[in-house]
Amino acid sequence: MDxxxxxxxSRLLHWxxxxxxxAMLFIGIGMVASLADYHWLLSIHRPLGIxxxxxxxxxxxxxxxxxxxxxxxxMPPVLRFAAHASHVxxxxxxxxxxxxxxxxxxAGRLPVVLYGGLELPPIVPQDVMLYAxxxxxxxxxxxALFATFLLHLAAALMHGLVFRDGVFASMASxxxxxxxxxxxx
Amino acid sequence: xxxxxxxxxxxRLWPPSTGVxxxxxxxxxxxxxxxxxxxxxxxxxxxxxxxxxxxVDRFQAVNGIHPGFRRNHAKGVCVTGTFAGNGAGAxxxxxxxxxxxxxxxxxxxxxxxGKPFLPDTGAEVRSLALSFRPASGGEWRTxxxxxxxxxxxxxxxxxxxxxxxxxxxxTGKPDPAQMTAFLGTHPETARALGLIKARPVSSxxxxxxxxxxNAFRFVDSSGASTPVxxxxxxxxxxxxxxxxSGAAREPNYLFDGLVARLQQGPLRYRLVITVxxxxxxxxxxxxxxxxxREEIDAGTLTLDHVEAEGPGNCRDINYDxxxxxxxxxxxxxxxLSARSAAYSVSFTRRAGEPKTPSEVQVPARxxxxxxxxxxxx
Ligand code: HEM
Ligand code: HEM
Numbered sequence: 001m002d003x004x005x006x007x008x009x010s011r012l013l014h015w016x017x018x019x020x021x022x023a024m025l026f027i028g029i030g031m032v033a034s035l036a037d038y039h040w041l042l043s044i045h046r047p048l049g050i051x052x053x054x055x056x057x058x059x060x061x062x063x064x065x066x067x068x069x070x071x072x073x074x075m076p077p078v079l080r081f082a083a084h085a086s087h088v089x090x091x092x093x094x095x096x097x098x099x100x101x102x103x104x105x106x107a108g109r110l111p112v113v114l115y116g117g118l119e120l121p122p123i124v125p126q127d128v129m130l131y132a133x134x135x136x137x138x139x140x141x142x143x144a145l146f147a148t149f150l151l152h153l154a155a156a157l158m159h160g161l162v163f164r165d166g167v168f169a170s171m172a173s174x175x176x177x178x179x180x181x182x183x184x185x
Numbered sequence: 186x187x188x189x190x191x192x193x194x195x196x197r198l199w200p201p202s203t204g205v206x207x208x209x210x211x212x213x214x215x216x217x218x219x220x221x222x223x224x225x226x227x228x229x230x231x232x233x234x235x236x237x238x239x240x241v242d243r244f245q246a247v248n249g250i251h252p253g254f255r256r257n258h259a260k261g262v263c264v265t266g267t268f269a270g271n272g273a274g275a276x277x278x279x280x281x282x283x284x285x286x287x288x289x290x291x292x293x294x295x296x297x298x299g300k301p302f303l304p305d306t307g308a309e310v311r312s313l314a315l316s317f318r319p320a321s322g323g324e325w326r327t328x329x330x331x332x333x334x335x336x337x338x339x340x341x342x343x344x345x346x347x348x349x350x351x352x353x354x355x356t357g358k359p360d361p362a363q364m365t366a367f368l369g370t371h372p373e374t375a376r377a378l379g380l381i382k383a384r385p386v387s388s389x390x391x392x393x394x395x396x397x398x399n400a401f402r403f404v405d406s407s408g409a410s411t412p413v414x415x416x417x418x419x420x421x422x423x424x425x426x427x428x429x430s431g432a433a434r435e436p437n438y439l440f441d442g443l444v445a446r447l448q449q450g451p452l453r454y455r456l457v458i459t460v461x462x463x464x465x466x467x468x469x470x471x472x473x474x475x476x477x478r479e480e481i482d483a484g485t486l487t488l489d490h491v492e493a494e495g496p497g498n499c500r501d502i503n504y505d506x507x508x509x510x511x512x513x514x515x516x517x518x519x520x521l522s523a524r525s526a527a528y529s530v531s532f533t534r535r536a537g538e539p540k541t542p543s544e545v546q547v548p549a550r551x552x553x554x555x556x557x558x559x560x561x562x
Binding site: 025026029030031032033034035036037038039040042074075076079108109110111116117119126128129131132133135136146150153154157158160161162163164165 | 194195196198204205207208209211212215216219220222223226227228234235236237238240322323324340496497501502503505507508510511515519521522523525526527529532533535536537538
């Protein structure tokens with residue numbers, strides 16, 4: 001069975017970022033409710049979040065170079081629309097959440113330390129009202145990212161376990177080759 | 186292989202086959218697992234745990250909510266100046282601030298109370314918070330108090346002490362029974378309060394000694410780390426406080442005294458680094474280090490400008506004790522991570538609130554040309 005697959009590099013990026021983002025969501029909500037672990041979790045949260053921001057950029061370029069395989073021809077339009085809309089939402093949130101994190105620290109005049117003496121410059125001027133606003137936005141967008149991720153996970157499992165249409169395997173396959181388009185199943 | 190077009194779309198869920206039901210079941214289980222793990226991490230499943238939110242809520246319960254003000258050390262005034270390192274600190278820390286040369290500093294004098302409009306009494310803890318800003322980056326923030334040790338050594342202790350020392354709404358005074366009960370289970374606090382009460386108290390902000398209290402680590406260029414504590418020691422000679430009688434006391438006499446002193450000329454402090462020895466407690470801010478520890482004079486802080494809290498100055502800074510440059514690192518003192526977490530919640534709340542002018546205002550400097558009589562008109 002040679003179903004169409006994402007390019008190997010695309011799959012690699014996908015699973016790497018899936019792990020990183022899921023970890024970040026747990027680190028984020030864990031650290032704001034932990035006195036003992038707050039500091040070390042935040043010192044992982046910043047560089048990991050910035051790494052995600054950089055990888056989203058790589059991923060958007062890669063998507064142009066290695067377009068995703070087509071969805072199965074018999075997939076109903078509602079599901080196609082849901083798939084596209086949720087992917088747009090995921091990309092937008094993957095970009096917005098870390099950008100807002102960086103911007104909020106800038107507005108709060110808090111240094112964006114990555115590691116040791118390695119620091120990023122502020123991207124917005126100091127303004128505490130803006131800080132408060134961005135801080136709330138960081139939480140709201142991160143929760144929206146978690147909700148969208150749950151939908152995405154549910155859809156992936158449905159493709160794999162219920163519809164069995166090869167969409168799950170197109171991302172979950174370990175094989176190096178991309179497969180033959182137009183031969184779903 | 187040519188797949189046979191299915192007579193029934195594989196995307197139809199109704200009526201469900203056993204396979205569809207099993208697939209939906211597994212999907213639901215996985216989702217419930219992930220969402221449950223999330224709820225656990227948020228703390229939804231352990232509502233009793235002490236968090237930064239609960240600490241700041243307790244400050245508000247004890248002091249009331251004063252929008253725009255810090256939840257602790259609420260009454261304060263902004264100062265600026267420079268720190269001139271003498272190079273001696275560079276032996277133990279690679280931080281840029283310990284080189285020689287002047288580094289701009291933004292600071293804040295305050296009293297350790299959560300009510301921004303409370304009159305000065307002479308019984309309050311005085312504090313100095315500083316942000317050192319070397320041109321090469323690597324900012325260093327620190328908050329220091331004029332007490333020799335901190336009254337608690339854990340965040341739980343802090344939370345308990347906050348309640349035990351709060352005024353009883355019925356009497357307006359702390360309930361001694363609550364305090365006795367707290368001290369009974371916290372001997373370290375009883376010991377520390379003894380040291381705090383016995384300290385010599387200076388006449389004002391200008392001639393005090395401010396202590397960082399928590400232990401940190403200095404890291405040198407080879408990566409070797411040394412436990413340290415630090416203090417800012419006034420060059421103005423220490424004068425013991427004689428509290429003015431209640432009637433004679435201006436409500437802001439401590440701050441007025443500071444402003445008057447600064448209008449006569451800059452204030453200077455020595456940065457004293459106390460070097461810990463193996464075995465000195467780094468995880469317990471209630472314990473002083475043994476006398477006779479090596480002290481390094483690392484440079485001089487000069488404060489030459491004072492202004493009321495306002496947009497963009499010290500008011501808008503979170504003096505988070507873990508904003509540290511490369512070369513200064515946190516220790517195993519549990520108060521540090523807890524402070525960093527609680528200051529962030531306090532900062533986030535006050536940042537988003539409308540601002541009221543501080544009780545502490547700085548009058549314009551008296552005119553430089555004396556002898557011009559006031560007309561009184
Ligand atoms: C994909 C990337 C990111 C995700 C998924 C994420 C997620 C989160 C979450 C879930 C929270 C907890 C929000 C709450 O419950 O209030 C949080 C807080 C926070 N995040 Fe992020 N974040 C990301 C990137 C970043 C970046 C790049 C930075 C900064 C460089 C950052 C800085 C912070 C800070 C400072 C806090 C709050 C700490 C506090 O209020 O004490 N985050 N993040
Ligand atoms: C777990 C223990 C502690 C808690 C929960 C706590 C809590 C707080 C809070 C909520 C603020 C207001 C922060 C802001 O809105 O910017 C504050 C300010 C301050 N704290 Fe603490 N604190 C603790 C321990 C200490 C210790 C050990 C010291 C002294 C070494 C200290 C010195 C200060 C100073 C100097 C300020 C005022 C900083 C400024 O002027 O902005 N605190 N504290």
